[in-house]
Amino acid sequence: MAKQSEKKIVAFCCENSALKAAEALDGPAALEVLAAVELVRLPCTGKAETGLLLECLEKGHPGVLVLGCPADNCKFLVGSSRARKRVEVTRRLLKEAGLSEERVHMDFVSSVDAHRLGRIVREMQERLAALEPAPTPIGGKS
């Protein structure tokens, strides 16, 4: 199995759903999730922009999760579905750049679904573990 980068998976979490689910985790499940991902709080996943997702990968994070409300339950109505479209664009760009689109994944978690969150993180780790490790940076931003 390919060795993953030292950096954690970045998980952009909607504060109304996925973040609450993460906070509801306790015991070993909480430790497992926190060891694998860096949680980033967003007011809504509609705030997750393509450039930001790509930048995480550029900085050496092995993968990015965007975790929003179930599409019909978004506090801002269309935030989750907008995020889904941006994630699709990002995955297409990754493919064009010769990287696996699996490095960016969107899922939908309600605030009471802490177990599902744990499973999403584990599955993401498994998908990433099956990939060739991403190459380290060469050129870069000034």
Add this chain to the structure above:
Amino acid sequence: MITAVQKPFAEIQAMVEGYSNLLVLGCGTCVTVCMAGGEKEAGILASTLRLAGRQKGLKMRIVEDTIERQCDREFFDTVRDKVEAADAVLSLACGVGVQFCSEVFAGKRVLPGLNTRFYGTTEQQGIWSERCAGCGTCVLDRFGGVCPVARCSKSLLNGPCGGSQNGMCEVDQENIQCGWQLIYDRMKSLGLLHLLEENQPIKDWRTGRDGGPGKIVREDMVLDT
């Protein structure tokens, strides 16, 4: 505004191949509004190119910046150093900006990252459509403010043709509205249908593309040298 779309990524990649120091230069005006070449898009394209370069093991340095406009000289001052340090500039301006950038930095390779499309409007976020073809002799007064040059596929001034069906144009019945149906509907709502009875004379196209490259000189505004 001038509208544009990003070139296919593979075409851009082939264009920038061989350069080791690339500046991706966005433009902060029209192409920002049509979400093709502004600061965000420059960032996304530069990131994608860096990730792709890394994947291929290329030793390529790619930086990005955006200026207010690439069609006016003064705005280039803020990026002069970055342009000079780069061995090529991938401009995300319209065709005007790309050309003007290479005029300002004579001797610098400036490459187009966009395909420039048309003068258009934002119908809604994410959807832009053509309104004007820059013919140089505007006739909108005669057609209720709907342009027959830009919005009729055949630029007919005495339309419609026989291909207009259910409001759609025969060139693409799914996607193109018949410009002449739009003209008719607008003139009707303005109570001006009788004006469409008049035959329009042959248009003088020399003020547009057919007259060669355009140039405007305003003697009263030209600065003394």
